[in-house]
Amino acid sequence: MTGEQEVIGISGATGRLGEIIVRKLREHHPDVPVVALVRDLDKGAPLAALGAELRRFDYDAPETLAPALAGIDKLLLISGNAVGERERQHRAVIEAAREAGVRLIAYTSVLRASETALPIAAEHKATETVLKEVGVPHVLLRHGWYCENYLFRIEAAVDSGTLPTCAGDGLISAASREDFAEAAVAVLTAPDDQAGKVYELAGSSSFTFADLAAEAERQSGRPVKCVQLPKPEFEAALVAIGTPAFVAAMIAKSDMGAREGGLFDESRTLEKLIGRPTTSMSDVMASVLR
Incomplete structure (x- = not known):
């Protein structure tokens, strides 16, 4: 066959x-x-x-x-x-x-x-x-994480003027769903045997939450400030604005994971697999801010 x-x-x-x-x-x-x-x-x-x-x-x-x-x-x-x-x-x-x-x-x-x-x-x-x-x-x-995971927080930050997080200066190597989808297609249609292979897939470039706030401010033309909070306070702030408690807990854990380096990768494996640099967070953000 x-x-x-x-x-x-x-x-x-x-x-x-x-x-x-x-x-x-x-x-x-x-x-x-x-x-x-x-x-x-x-x-x-x-x-x-x-x-x-x-x-x-x-x-x-x-x-x-x-x-x-x-x-x-x-x-x-x-x-x-x-x-x-x-x-x-x-x-x-x-x-x-x-x-x-x-x-x-x-x-x-x-x-x-x-x-x-x-x-x-x-x-x-x-x-x-x-x-x-x-x-x-x-x-x-x-x-790794999808760029799209952050869009609802960016939109809320533009409205409120603040982007709260507990991620500190943790770098996030996110890519778009389209990028990850292309990688799956490449592996599923590869002519060589893929059994036993492990692909660590993440974005070609990385960003911090301070970078996200600055880019949201640039694209929207409205002031956006990154605000660092202790994890319990950050989680409570999410609940206070109507985020379900279990979702707030997941977001806080994700941000703590970023703080600890869990969302950073510089291998460019995804880029190599799809044959191009991954879509930038800036470009994904533009889909909702411009």
Whole structure:
């Protein structure tokens, strides 16, 4: 079987990352059969219009998984968003993939999962362990942060004049979802065997929250000041403006992770994989400020 004939399955295909990956596969590799694995077939209609086959696929309905994976050669397992449930969900998918005869799983993990202190990494590290235990050949796409993660905070900062954080001078090597999607497509369509490879993926350039505030001020023409707060005060400030407590806790942990160096990477692995520098935070910010 040639590479062009291999069937690629994308889990979470109606999510923000999955949709971009399906679109890029169909646009740039139209001869590659793509299966969009979705919970809601109606929501997947736009993907079907691109030429992807739709199959119902629910992490919480294990009996649906192996049948949906039948005939798929390569599976992109996009991490679920149910924090606290992901190891269980991912195990069900990985075991179903083994049962269905999937020959390669590409998993979207987190940057330096095996060594980082980021709290969010625990479930990713556990999933990487499951992949080894179950024994399906796999490649790890370890993602840094998305530039888009910061847009709602930047918009709020322009409105209020302050950008609060507890990240200190921690550098963040973020990239856009489009960049990470291109990397996934490159790995899934690579002619050489990807099993066993680990890609630490992050932005070509890095920034601090002070940089974010300065750039937001420049683009908006309104004063924006970066305000450093102790973690408890920062988390309380987020709750005070209406952020759900669990979201505020996640944001605070993320900023602390940046403070400790967990979101910084200068390997330029992502840039090398997609063949160009990643999209700058400035350009992503411009999508909402200009």
